[in-house]
Amino acid sequence: MSDPRVTNGAERAILENVLDRNRGALVATADGLSDADARRRLVTSLxxxxxxxxxxxxxxxxxxxxxxxxxxxxxxDGYSERDEGTFAVGDGESLADVIAEFERASRRSREIAARFDLDEVKENPREGAVSMRWTLVAMIEEFARHAGHGDILREQIVAARS
Incomplete structure (x- = not known):
């Protein structure tokens, strides 16, 4: 993880740093895996x-x-529906392709988020009133959870090689 930890200062800087660190942690779960290993299904879900x-x-x-x-x-710049299709990976997509896709989407997210104050609110049909602060925290939660999933899958994949 290359982002240094921000532990004090402005709330936004802390939130954005934690989100970026979780983005990096998620990418790191696939570090060194082959494309075949990165596609290996070890659970019944996708x-x-x-x-x-x-x-x-x-x-x-x-x-x-x-x-x-x-x-x-x-x-x-890619799939954006709220359904199981978010987990669908095309046959021709490599691990490097998908990491690059995630990094592009993350860069674009940073640019969009920067246009809004933390207290700005929009109505969401599923969640109700949603602030930018809540969105950043929700993404931190989402990526931390999935980095944990990725860590467990990686551990199983690496152990199976031994």
Whole structure:
């Protein structure tokens, strides 16, 4: 994880730092895995190290491009529907491709988020009134949870090689 930990100062700097560190932790769960290993299904759901990154890229687009940016799905840089399709990885997509996709979506999220104050609120049909602060915290939660899933999957994959 290359981002230094920010432990004091402005609330926004802390929130953005923790989110970026969790983004990095999620990417790190696939570090050194082959494309085949990153696709390996060890649970009954679609969850693999690769699909977790694909899902995270979609979450970035759903919350920042669609919700905060007001973009239509056709204007987003990838899949942005709230369904199981967020975990779908195409046969031709490599681990490097999906990491690059996630990093692109994350950069775009940072740009969109920067346009809003933490206290700005928009109405969300599922969640009600949602602030930018809540969105950043929700993304921290989402990526921390999935980094934990990725850590467990990685541990199983590496152990199976031995």
């Amino acid at each position: 969850t693999t190290p690769l699909s977790l990154l694909k899902h995270a890229a979609a979450a970035e687009r759903i919350w920042f491009q669609r919700f905060w940016g007001g973009l239509d799905a056709s204007e987003c």
